[in-house]
Amino acid sequence: MLSRIIKSNKILFTKNIRTMSSKPIDLYTLPFYNGGPNGIKASIALEELGLEYKTHSIDISKNEQFAPEFLKISPNNKIPAIVDHDGPGGKELPLFESGAILVYLAEKTGKLLSQDPVEKYQILQWVFWQVGGLGPMVGQANHFVVYAKEDVPYAKKRYTEEASRLFGVLDKQIGDKNFIVGNELTIADIASFGWAHMTFLNPKYQEYFKKADYPNVQRWLNTLNERPAFKKAQPNEYFKN
Numbered sequence: 001m002l003s004r005i006i007k008s009n010k011i012l013f014t015k016n017i018r019t020m021s022s023k024p025i026d027l028y029t030l031p032f033y034n035g036g037p038n039g040i041k042a043s044i045a046l047e048e049l050g051l052e053y054k055t056h057s058i059d060i061s062k063n064e065q066f067a068p069e070f071l072k073i074s075p076n077n078k079i080p081a082i083v084d085h086d087g088p089g090g091k092e093l094p095l096f097e098s099g100a101i102l103v104y105l106a107e108k109t110g111k112l113l114s115q116d117p118v119e120k121y122q123i124l125q126w127v128f129w130q131v132g133g134l135g136p137m138v139g140q141a142n143h144f145v146v147y148a149k150e151d152v153p154y155a156k157k158r159y160t161e162e163a164s165r166l167f168g169v170l171d172k173q174i175g176d177k178n179f180i181v182g183n184e185l186t187i188a189d190i191a192s193f194g195w196a197h198m199t200f201l202n203p204k205y206q207e208y209f210k211k212a213d214y215p216n217v218q219r220w221l222n223t224l225n226e227r228p229a230f231k232k233a234q235p236n237e238y239f240k241n
């Protein structure tokens, strides 16, 4: 019995030493718009999980995403990316793609992803739905409505209609629940938050996406925005000026 206690204390002690000596996770993200709708996923997950992290600015308006040092971490030249100095086997792990980062952080800590196998895959399907559907479609709508130098009505219609359909799918999935899957916050909520939050906050989108058409999404956004970790991850409001 005593030897078991000594043994488990030793493990605990060794673990604490490692946690104390390990460097914070490096997060590479945008220096504006609270990391943007993709970068904010990593910041929120790190905040929710209480992991120590250090933020590094990658300003895509200055093409910093193409710097050779950053490309070693994120070969697709996009944020967010992280480097965990205490990755699997105690080795350094660089990671890009927000979905992979969310799954990794959830598995590293055993939080934000259900241990129940059915619920786990339901959560993952909504994470993949976000990175393969909601993100790219709202991203294209964003480009043609807000940024495109030429007016392209066909593209505006195509992407805003598809984005509206996807927000409708999300609204139906949330229903009268507080979260996308189950009764607790998961990486599925963190994945979709940024794009939804950005869209409904931006006056330029009001003509295309009416808040009243997505009441469950609005209630869900309000619930998430009340959480301290979400507040900490977005110190400024989008589109403040």
Ligand SMILES: N[C@@H](CCC(=O)N[C@@H](CS)C(=O)NCC(=O)O)C(=O)O
Pocket (backbone or CB within 6 Å): 036, 037, 038, 039, 060, 065, 077, 078, 079, 080, 096, 097, 098, 099, 131, 135
């Ligand atoms: N599928 C990627 C998308 C990331 C993404 O599009 N990031 C944008 C900022 S929101 C970026 O870094 N763009 C720089 C570029 O395309 O050169 C993810 O989910 O991480």
